[in-house]
């Protein structure tokens with residue numbers, strides 16, 4: 001029997017595939033190894049099931065995107081979790097993630113957690129100014145959890161599924177928020193070391209949790225995930241398009257090849273001066289631009 005499904009978990013050569021409301025334990029067909037194809041969590045697959053209920057992954061459907069760290073495919077939305085208290089998240093880390101999301105054609109939500117301890121006003125201003133959906137949450141008081149739940153749902157009536165991946169520095173509360181969304185998840189959470197002000201990477205593997213029909217979420221360990229590898233894809237002229245709030249100003253600078261760093265007659269810099277683009281976001285752009293400029297074409 002053939003069926004379509006989504007890989008929600010991968011453990012030592014075995015894949016758990018969600019088909020409708022069932023889950024099937026599958027192996028990958030032998031050919032994949034030969035072809036050096038590695039099935040990823042998030043992959044849409046065609047499986048065949050045997051009498052005994054076990055399955056074999058026969059085909060991997062074309063991917064929308066794929067990541068190495070964390071190993072996940074078909075990410076629809078990146079949920080970037082930040083906090084302004086143990087640990088303090090730097091906007092630069094967030095901005096790298098928003099750029100990676102844009103590069104991979106994924107949506108972005110900014111979640112400011114631990115609001116019971118600190119309202120993260122500065123971050124709130126930066127990301128609302130940039131036009132991101134920004135939600136303040138607390139895994140302790142439950143503030144913002146319903147708003148986040150709404151942000152995870154697929155576009156209304158589409159009948160499709162939506163995969164959101166939680167990312168953010170270790171200890172910001174990714175796993176705690178998932179447990180708030182559904183106490184059934186029972187995801188392990190860790191104490192943040194006060195001395196270091198950072199967590200201990202409690203979460204180590206990738207797994208899709210099914211929150212409700214069509215709503216899947218993956219927890220990932222800290223910012224070690226989505227490592228610099230993904231950034232090397234950048235071409236420096238591409239970077240400007242990965243900052244959503246730059247869009248209205250692109251093509252309006254005096255010089256067509258303007259890098260929006262120090263140039264005279266730069267429309268982006270003008271927008272920064274006018275308060276239409278937040279200076280902190282522009283700072284991140286400049287930092288990323290410099291990094292990208294250092295990558296030689298043959299290193300890509």
Ligand SMILES: Nc1nc2c(ncn2[C@@H]2O[C@H](COP(=O)(O)OP(=O)(O)OP(=O)(O)O)[C@@H](O)[C@H]2O)c(=O)[nH]1
Pocket residue numbers: 113114115116117137138139140141168169170171172173174175176177188189190191192199200201202203220221222
């Ligand atoms: N006061 C407060 N503490 C929180 C909140 N959310 C999480 N914590 C605490 O922060 C610590 C780290 O939470 P985790 O959920 O393990 O953090 P994580 O982001 O999953 O960390 P890694 O798995 O290491 O990446 C735990 O001690 C939580 O109890 C919150 O909203 N408010």
Ligand SMILES: [Mg+2]
Pocket residue numbers: 174175176188189201202203219220221
């Ligand atoms: Mg965790």
Ligand SMILES: [Zn+2]
Pocket residue numbers: 253258259260261263265266267268269
């Ligand atoms: Zn410019």
